Amino acid sequence: MLQITNLSNTVADKPILKGLSLTIQPGEIHAIMGPNGAGKSTLAYTLGGRPGYEVTGGTVTFQSNSVRPELVEGLSFSGDKREEKDGASTGSARTDVGAIDLLALDPHERAAAGLFLGFQYPVEIPGVSNLQFLRESLNSQRKARGEAPLSGGEFIKLAKEKAALLGMDMDMLKRPVNVGFSGGEKKRNEMVQMGILDPKLAILDETDSGLDIDALRIVGAGINAIMRKPDKAVLLITHYQRLLDYVKPDFVHVLAGGRIVKSGGPELALELEREGYAEVVAA
Amino acid sequence: MNALALPTRRDEAWRYSDLDALATAWPAAAPELIIVRAGDSAAHVLLQDAPDDAVAIRDYRVEIAAGGSCGFHVLNIGGKLGRVTISVTLGEGAHFALHGAIIGGCEQTLEIVTTVHHAAPGATSEQVVRSVLAGRATGNYLGKIAVARDAQKTDASQSVKAMLLDRTATANAKPELEIYADDVKCAHGATVGELDKSALFYMASRGLDPATAQTLLLRAFVAGVFDGIADDAKRERFEAAALAKLEALA
Numbered sequence A: 001m002l003q004i005t006n007l008s009n010t011v012a013d014k015p016i017l018k019g020l021s022l023t024i025q026p027g028e029i030h031a032i033m034g035p036n037g038a039g040k041s042t043l044a045y046t047l048g049g050r051p052g053y054e055v056t057g058g059t060v061t062f063q064s065n066s067v068r069p070e071l072v073e074g075l076s077f078s079g080d081k082r083e084e085k086d087g088a089s090t091g092s093a094r095t096d097v098g099a100i101d102l103l104a105l106d107p108h109e110r111a112a113a114g115l116f117l118g119f120q121y122p123v124e125i126p127g128v129s130n131l132q133f134l135r136e137s138l139n140s141q142r143k144a145r146g147e148a149p150l151s152g153g154e155f156i157k158l159a160k161e162k163a164a165l166l167g168m169d170m171d172m173l174k175r176p177v178n179v180g181f182s183g184g185e186k187k188r189n190e191m192v193q194m195g196i197l198d199p200k201l202a203i204l205d206e207t208d209s210g211l212d213i214d215a216l217r218i219v220g221a222g223i224n225a226i227m228r229k230p231d232k233a234v235l236l237i238t239h240y241q242r243l244l245d246y247v248k249p250d251f252v253h254v255l256a257g258g259r260i261v262k263s264g265g266p267e268l269a270l271e272l273e274r275e276g277y278a279e280v281v282a283a
Numbered sequence B: 001m002n003a004l005a006l007p008t009r010r011d012e013a014w015r016y017s018d019l020d021a022l023a024t025a026w027p028a029a030a031p032e033l034i035i036v037r038a039g040d041s042a043a044h045v046l047l048q049d050a051p052d053d054a055v056a057i058r059d060y061r062v063e064i065a066a067g068g069s070c071g072f073h074v075l076n077i078g079g080k081l082g083r084v085t086i087s088v089t090l091g092e093g094a095h096f097a098l099h100g101a102i103i104g105g106c107e108q109t110l111e112i113v114t115t116v117h118h119a120a121p122g123a124t125s126e127q128v129v130r131s132v133l134a135g136r137a138t139g140n141y142l143g144k145i146a147v148a149r150d151a152q153k154t155d156a157s158q159s160v161k162a163m164l165l166d167r168t169a170t171a172n173a174k175p176e177l178e179i180y181a182d183d184v185k186c187a188h189g190a191t192v193g194e195l196d197k198s199a200l201f202y203m204a205s206r207g208l209d210p211a212t213a214q215t216l217l218l219r220a221f222v223a224g225v226f227d228g229i230a231d232d233a234k235r236e237r238f239e240a241a242a243l244a245k246l247e248a249l250a
């Protein structure tokens, strides 16, 4: 589903990711742990295409959807970028069904291709209601994929269902995006958004931090309900084992110094919790 | 001074204007007079959406007698030069409120120039102006507040915010206070900003295309300016015109 090969980048001219490689298959849940400042959020932002996160090397291939290859054709590639990558042959993008050069897409095109970023610090947008924001976002994605927009009624039904799944009051969805939300409410709202947008691959950056004990359980169950599917995958960035008790990872990786320095099964998270990073990072 | 002489840059009220464009339409028509009698209340709206190459000069004199009030809503979006000047004189305990939006692109110069004379005690005035400027557009707000010697308990406020979509756009906000009374409250705030980049990325990460994201943020920025228009049909006309202009800038 996602193949990151030797990815390097700079942020404000400072190298952060230094040849990071990681492969995620459909149906898998991967956890990334690592010391503060290791580059975890940088990885998430770079995959999302945040301006200022300059890719200096490596490739990222996204198997956006093997089930719906029309998605790739429906995507609006910005022409010149695609020419650079594909040369003159328009057929080449289609030969590998659903495989996209993720880095060639603009951020909103990556979302339409099925990528979702759960932010470590969700952004407040005064004056724009959650519902309006999400409806416009979803329909913008659908348009890019050549799908019909959802009507107001259909959208509200979907929003209600996902809000209920995450135990969020519909009144909060009428409020401006994240404005005045508590830290935990913002994280819960990220998951409501994920439920509504129904991505293929979710990269969740410290979705657990700020959640109280009950919220953690609800959010964990929500992630499972939305993303635990054979054709979806999750990359969880976290500092703590507790989220992994609810969302059981298939693989755990340690990111340090801009690379994956160690990978293992779920037991690696327990080991890190006991021993800390010193040994892994030094090795 | 010859009333028909073309203003110059040295003229404070014309300092940031487009005098070349003005020359083609000079002399401007005499001001429109709005008189609000004692205790009455009045509402005025102006949707200045002249064609692209036009010069539109709209000049008002508003006289509000004791205890009267007047609300003025302005949407200034049209013309090569679009200039709205309002000169207000407030009687005792009178109230004036201006809610204005300037939305410009290309080479437009759009201005709102006000003078509010607090001529008698206890009058209040409130001015809220939001500007969105793209391309090489210039948006100006010049607001003078003059408080007469015996106009105690005057309460005047100005809130001016501008949003620049391009480095080549310009916003000028110039308050001017001329106060001869001592028991007076004058609040003034002016900011110039750009679209929040982290909000734009957050929106893009949800799949919103850049033009829609920009329009949503700008709508939120000018939202509220026209809330006070009591007539639903009029309010909707202003909101629709503002939205269409914002969409044209995206």
Ligand SMILES: Nc1ncnc2c1ncn2[C@@H]1O[C@H](COP(=O)(O)OP(=O)(O)OP(=O)(O)O)[C@@H](O)[C@H]1O
Pocket (backbone or CB within 6 Å): A011, A012, A014, A016, A034, A035, A036, A037, A038, A039, A040, A041, A042, A043, A120
């Ligand atoms: N705009 C910037 N300018 C300079 N350095 C930056 C910038 N943004 C991030 N960095 C640096 O990049 C490094 C990686 O930051 P990042 O946010 O990816 O870390 P992280 O692994 O997510 O840490 P945490 O666990 O604290 O969330 C840090 O050293 C940080 O200071």
Ligand SMILES: [Mg+2]
Pocket (backbone or CB within 6 Å): A040, A041, A042, A120, A205
């Ligand atoms: Mg981080």
